[in-house]
Amino acid sequence: MFIAPSMRVSVDELLHGLIIDAGNDAAVALAQSVAGTRGVFVNMMNTRAVELGLRNTHYSDVDGLPKHGLYTTARDIGLLSRDIIEQYPQLLTISEQKTYTSDHIRQRNWNPVLFTDPIVDGLATGLTKESGHCIDACALRKGRRLIAVVLGAPSWHNAARAVEALLNYGYNFYTDATVIPAGVQLGALKNRDWSPRMTPVGANHKLVVTIAKNAGFDVRLRVTLTKQPRSGIRRGAIVGTICAMIAKQHLGNVPAIALEQTDPASLATRLLRHLRRLV
Numbered sequence: 001m002f003i004a005p006s007m008r009v010s011v012d013e014l015l016h017g018l019i020i021d022a023g024n025d026a027a028v029a030l031a032q033s034v035a036g037t038r039g040v041f042v043n044m045m046n047t048r049a050v051e052l053g054l055r056n057t058h059y060s061d062v063d064g065l066p067k068h069g070l071y072t073t074a075r076d077i078g079l080l081s082r083d084i085i086e087q088y089p090q091l092l093t094i095s096e097q098k099t100y101t102s103d104h105i106r107q108r109n110w111n112p113v114l115f116t117d118p119i120v121d122g123l124a125t126g127l128t129k130e131s132g133h134c135i136d137a138c139a140l141r142k143g144r145r146l147i148a149v150v151l152g153a154p155s156w157h158n159a160a161r162a163v164e165a166l167l168n169y170g171y172n173f174y175t176d177a178t179v180i181p182a183g184v185q186l187g188a189l190k191n192r193d194w195s196p197r198m199t200p201v202g203a204n205h206k207l208v209v210t211i212a213k214n215a216g217f218d219v220r221l222r223v224t225l226t227k228q229p230r231s232g233i234r235r236g237a238i239v240g241t242i243c244a245m246i247a248k249q250h251l252g253n254v255p256a257i258a259l260e261q262t263d264p265a266s267l268a269t270r271l272l273r274h275l276r277r278l279v
Contacts, residue, residue: 001026001102013102019091020100021107022125024063031062038062049076052083066130074149077136081123081147085138092138095122112160113137117167123147133159139167146170146210173212179219179244180207180254187223187256189239193230194262201225203242204257220245223256235261 001017003009003025009017011033017026031041038061045059057080060070084091098109109115110125112135119139126134132152139146148166153159180186185200201223211217225240233239237258244251 001100001107002105003029003103007103009102015091016094016097016100017102019094019122019124020097020109021102022110022127024065027063049080052079054079064126064128066128074151077149077151078147081136081138081149084123085145085147092121092123095124096120111135111137112156113163116160117164120163120167135159135163137163137167141171144171144176170210174210175213176208177211177217178206178208179246179251180221180242182206183259185259186221186242187225187240189225189228189233189258191228191230191262193264194232195264196260196262199233199262200259201239201256202259203254204236204238205254207244207252207254209244209251217246219251225256230264232263233258233261235259 001014001021001023003014003017003023009029011030014023014026014030014033017023018030028038031038035041035044041062042059045062049057049059054072054076057072057076058069060067064070095109095111096114098114099106100109101107110127111120111122113120117139119141120137121140122136122138124136126136132154133156134151134153135149135156137148137150139148146167148163148170150159150162150166153162180203182203182205184202186203187201188198189201190198222243222245223240224243228239235258238255239258240256241253242256243253
């Protein structure tokens with residue numbers, strides 16, 4: 001984005017320069033502002049990559065220029081993009097802009113799909129001799145968001161065509177399905193020291209996954225509950241996790257919560273229950 005060492009720029013301006021202009025100088029300035037040095041920020045990037053499960057990604061610099069030990073995959077870029085969109089959706093208001101002007105220099109967004117497809121609103125591009133033309137695109141159509149990642153294309157035109165093919169395929173042949181509903185009893189906690197003795201357990205939010213249309217699937221749910229205190233449990237308290245699986249494929253987890261409140265049983269009730277167990 002052509003910033004000079006003596007210039008004063010805001011974080012918002014740097015984010016625009018990074019995302020729209022693909023500015024390496026903006027990436028360096030942001031990294032140094034956050035971590036002090038580029039090396040420390042690279043360590044932060046690799047730590048975050050491990051946390052996100054990016055198993056085939058390792059960073060060696062902050063600007064993505066070719067360097068020994070720097071590698072990633074289309075899948076990992078997709079996972080990273082999903083996390084960015086979920087955690088910082090406001091960045092899409094930047095990535096969807098077609099131009100940006102900084103210090104009287106107006107630049108065009110490097111993402112060519114923005115100019116041909118109105119449902120595309122991000123997210124990033126890359127180009128080096130080693131990587132080829134790369135596009136990380138996200139789109140929103142009728143409430144459904146998809147991410148398409150293309151690496152190594154010989155030109156922007158080819159990369160854009162491949163992105164459109166992926167998005168069209170995803171929207172035409174895949175759909176969203178709720179595999180874990182929210183607020184529905186999926187398990188139960190039992191404790192003879194509670195009143196009532198049992199409380200229903202469900203998911204605190206639904207889990208939606210993208211699957212092939214008209215594809216038969218058998219979702220298995222595994223509810224893992226933690227041991228709860230004898231003093232009862234409040235409604236909405238997290239009591240474990242609910243895992244969704246199709247065959248051996250893990251679809252995701254959601255926290256399990258108590259759907260009703262339970263209170264400590266009276267001393268007389270607890271004694272009566274104990275006596276019944278002895279009979």
